[in-house]
Amino acid sequence: MEEVDRILIHTLKQTGTQVSEEIDSVKQFSSELIVEAVVRCIRVIDPGLGSTLPTSIPPGMSARFRVGMSLAQACQDIGYKGEIGYQTFLYSNEPEIRSLLMFLVEKLPRECAEASDQPTGKLVVLQRLITAAIKAQLSVPWLPSNCRLPLHGETKSSAALHSFRVQPLSLPHYTKGAGKMQLKGGFPPVKDYQQDILPPVTAQPSSHASVVASILEQHTAELTAAQEWENEWNSQGLLSRLTPQDYCSRKLSRLRKRIQEQLRSAALASSESANGCHYSTPDLSELLQTFKSPAPPDIILTKGTHFTHTQKYTFTRDVVAVTSPISAGHQLESDTQDHQQVLTCFQQQAQQLSSDVDQLIIDMKNMSVTHTQVLHELKQREQGNSEKEEKMQLKKKTISLMPDADKNLLQLQLLVEASVKRVVNLASQWEKHRAPLIDEHRRLKELCSNQDLESSRKLLEIKSLHDKIRVSTEETKKKEEIYKQLVTELENLPQDATRSAYTLRILEIVSNIKKQKEEITKILSDTKQLQKEINSLTGKLDRTFAVTDEMVFKDAKKDESVRKSYKYLAALHENCNQLIQTIEDTGTILREIRDLEEQIETENDNKTVSNLEKILDDYKDIRQENSALAAKVREG
Amino acid sequence: MELSESVQRGLRTLANASVFDGTSFQALVDVSFWSLLSRQGDPAVLDQPELKHIDQILVKRAHTAAATFILEAVKHNADSSTLSSCLEELSFSAERTEIINGIYQTHKKELDSLLASIGRCPPRVNDVSWRLQYHMKNGHVDKVNEPFYSISLSTENEGALEDIDFTCTVEQLQDLVGKLKDAAKSVEKASQM
Numbered sequence A: 001m002e003e004v005d006r007i008l009i010h011t012l013k014q015t016g017t018q019v020s021e022e023i024d025s026v027k028q029f030s031s032e033l034i035v036e037a038v039v040r041c042i043r044v045i046d047p048g049l050g051s052t053l054p055t056s057i058p059p060g061m062s063a064r065f066r067v068g069m070s071l072a073q074a075c076q077d078i079g080y081k082g083e084i085g086y087q088t089f090l091y092s093n094e095p096e097i098r099s100l101l102m103f104l105v106e107k108l109p110r111e112c113a114e115a116s117d118q119p120t121g122k123l124v125v126l127q128r129l130i131t132a133a134i135k136a137q138l139s140v141p142w143l144p145s146n147c148r149l150p151l152h153g154e155t156k157s158s159a160a161l162h163s164f165r166v167q168p169l170s171l172p173h174y175t176k177g178a179g180k181m182q183l184k185g186g187f188p189p190v191k192d193y194q195q196d197i198l199p200p201v202t203a204q205p206s207s208h209a210s211v212v213a214s215i216l217e218q219h220t221a222e223l224t225a226a227q228e229w230e231n232e233w234n235s236q237g238l239l240s241r242l243t244p245q246d247y248c249s250r251k252l253s254r255l256r257k258r259i260q261e262q263l264r265s266a267a268l269a270s271s272e273s274a275n276g277c278h279y280s281t282p283d284l285s286e287l288l289q290t291f292k293s294p295a296p297p298d299i300i301l302t303k304g305t306h307f308t309h310t311q312k313y314t315f316t317r318d319v320v321a322v323t324s325p326i327s328a329g330h331q332l333e334s335d336t337q338d339h340q341q342v343l344t345c346f347q348q349q350a351q352q353l354s355s356d357v358d359q360l361i362i363d364m365k366n367m368s369v370t371h372t373q374v375l376h377e378l379k380q381r382e383q384g385n386s387e388k389e390e391k392m393q394l395k396k397k398t399i400s401l402m403p404d405a406d407k408n409l410l411q412l413q414l415l416v417e418a419s420v421k422r423v424v425n426l427a428s429q430w431e432k433h434r435a436p437l438i439d440e441h442r443r444l445k446e447l448c449s450n451q452d453l454e455s456s457r458k459l460l461e462i463k464s465l466h467d468k469i470r471v472s473t474e475e476t477k478k479k480e481e482i483y484k485q486l487v488t489e490l491e492n493l494p495q496d497a498t499r500s501a502y503t504l505r506i507l508e509i510v511s512n513i514k515k516q517k518e519e520i521t522k523i524l525s526d527t528k529q530l531q532k533e534i535n536s537l538t539g540k541l542d543r544t545f546a547v548t549d550e551m552v553f554k555d556a557k558k559d560e561s562v563r564k565s566y567k568y569l570a571a572l573h574e575n576c577n578q579l580i581q582t583i584e585d586t587g588t589i590l591r592e593i594r595d596l597e598e599q600i601e602t603e604n605d606n607k608t609v610s611n612l613e614k615i616l617d618d619y620k621d622i623r624q625e626n627s628a629l630a631a632k633v634r635e636g
Numbered sequence B: 001m002e003l004s005e006s007v008q009r010g011l012r013t014l015a016n017a018s019v020f021d022g023t024s025f026q027a028l029v030d031v032s033f034w035s036l037l038s039r040q041g042d043p044a045v046l047d048q049p050e051l052k053h054i055d056q057i058l059v060k061r062a063h064t065a066a067a068t069f070i071l072e073a074v075k076h077n078a079d080s081s082t083l084s085s086c087l088e089e090l091s092f093s094a095e096r097t098e099i100i101n102g103i104y105q106t107h108k109k110e111l112d113s114l115l116a117s118i119g120r121c122p123p124r125v126n127d128v129s130w131r132l133q134y135h136m137k138n139g140h141v142d143k144v145n146e147p148f149y150s151i152s153l154s155t156e157n158e159g160a161l162e163d164i165d166f167t168c169t170v171e172q173l174q175d176l177v178g179k180l181k182d183a184a185k186s187v188e189k190a191s192q193m
Helices: A002-014 A031-045 A061-078 A086-090 A094-107 A111-117 A122-139 A177-185 A188-197 A210-237 A244-273 A280-291 A297-302 A304-333 A336-492 A499-558 A560-605 A608-635 B005-015 B022-037 B056-075 B080-089 B094-116 B170-190
Strands: B124-135 B146-157 B160-168
Touching: A002 A031, A002 A094, A031 A061, A031 A086, A031 A094, A061 A086, A061 A094, A061 A608, A086 A094, A086 A608, A122 A336, A122 B170, A188 B056, A210 A244, A210 A336, A210 B005, A210 B056, A499 A560, B005 B056, B022 B056, B022 B094, B056 B080, B056 B094, B080 B094, B146 B170, B160 B170
Parallel strands: none
Antiparallel strands: B124 B146, B146 B160
16 A cells, blocks of 8 residues: 555646645545645646635635535546545545545646647756756845855856857858859958968957957857848759759849849939939939949940049048048147148149049040041941942953843853753751751751659659658757757666556566465365355255165154154254354354444544544534624524 | 867867977966966967967967857856867866866856856846835825835845835835736746646
């Protein structure tokens, strides 16, 4: 019974019942504890049913009675077949409570056990970690602030805090593929810069506090970008049947076009609506220029105004940029006036020069246009010249042929005929060549379409393979995590729950039961044998008696002494019968006595006396309550 | 612990014994930890004699990757087994894994506090002193007769001590106490999930 009780108490603790450590058998359960245990079990089994039940016994007697009744009803609703009533809870006896608790524990759903087997995601693991951390922090005793030592791990209060500030980092990037390698080779300055000038990442941010944040941010950005690309490539990129680079460049150009259109329309709208606002249009057109990826230089040249504008803009900005540190330096020496003058002078000069440059550029453009025009004219003239020379030569020939006209005519006719024949010949030859070529063409076309089909099929295959790979990697990851988690759980598990010990115990019990069964069968067979013997003996007795009776009866008619002996015989038989009867009676009485003794024992076990006393007390309580209520009613 | 493509490549370079030999590997790992833990960013941090003979671009890449790896590991609170398995995947030899692991374990606390120093923290209450006062009357009302509490919380924020003084009526104080109890209960609940 101890085993059973321990298992019961363990399960009850799992359902949330507060069983104190000293209690290790059902015998020690108080009625409060019983009520709490039963209610918690019912709540787990059937939350709807259990939510109406209180976990503690109210002090009033009648209320207690009602709680007991409702609990008994609930247990019967769940399906408890045994005898149950309010007395089970209020005036408990051990076996009843044990059987009730065993029933309830068996009824408990196994979900709680299964839930822990289910794979837990990252989130759950994180939550568990957080829980463990909070628990650890809660278990640390509170200390007054001046008793706190630095080794208590109070990092937060001592170290200065920085906000999460991110600065972009410049990294020596990896080249992707051979094409870009060449491009890199074309920009040796970039390489030189990366090699010699570029500071290491930890020195790049202006304040050292943002180093960590920047690096983490950079890494996360890269990761998410890679994921995004993966997703897009799997969903759309593969179907477009392009190489990744082509897909990227196409998407880039599409995006550029869209932005360009948007900006253009916006710029047009704004320039139409607000004439006073000069700045927006040139800026936007500059933007547009930058978006035209490898824009040919002619376009910029033809849009002279834009070009000059940008030039002027950048130029002045440069001047400002160059002068500002100088002026700043001289401000400290407080003789700014001279330098201001010099500066304005320079600025004016610079502006003059830039306008000169503009003028010169425009002139150059004009010149180049005229130059090309002149060149064009020259070419035309030369062409006309050569045409005229050809005509002249033809005419010369005809003139030379004129004297011998007839003969020449004939020759010409012959020539014409021959050429006609040749044409016909060539046509037939062409036909001959054409047919196989057309066939070839058709064949190739078919091949092409076949290959198209094949490639699309393969694409589909690739896609499905990709999906499979993804799914299986996810699965492996998940399984690995589960494995890790299970291993940690196994480590964390208390070592007292020894399954093998339980099974050993169960096996022992089973073998014991087997032995007992054998003994019982042996005793049973013994009893049967005895019964048989008794039966045969009684049969023998009856028969011998009958025979003797007959013989003696025959003689008894003749002889007086024999008659006497017959009477004795009858009396003897009767007496013996009586004796047997008495023995049997004593046997049954003994059995009854034993039964009664057992009953008395069980009744003693049921704490009948104490329970009766309790019932009496409770009865008094109820009467008191009733009288108090009656008095209240009367007062009211 | 997920690592991006560039970080993985940088670490592979670092693991490659033909690029980084024993001494330069040790120097770079030291430099990576040191550059994260030092108070100011030193641009000349990579100018070590052990790293002179290697292509500076490779050195910078490896340094970036190592720094990122260290920070990610600390962010995930990775233990030594996770760290080792991660490094083994990136073809680090057992000896190099051991080196990184050792340095990581010795500096983990400092790195933890480095990461913990990002963010904000409300001031923590160290002590409280209170006084029950009685408001009898004022310039406008002759009979007010209300008790009120004046409370002073002595708080500490980033090492600086500061007192927060306020007064409240009994109801407000009860409300405050109730809120505090709620908070304590929620923390307890969070620890029992």
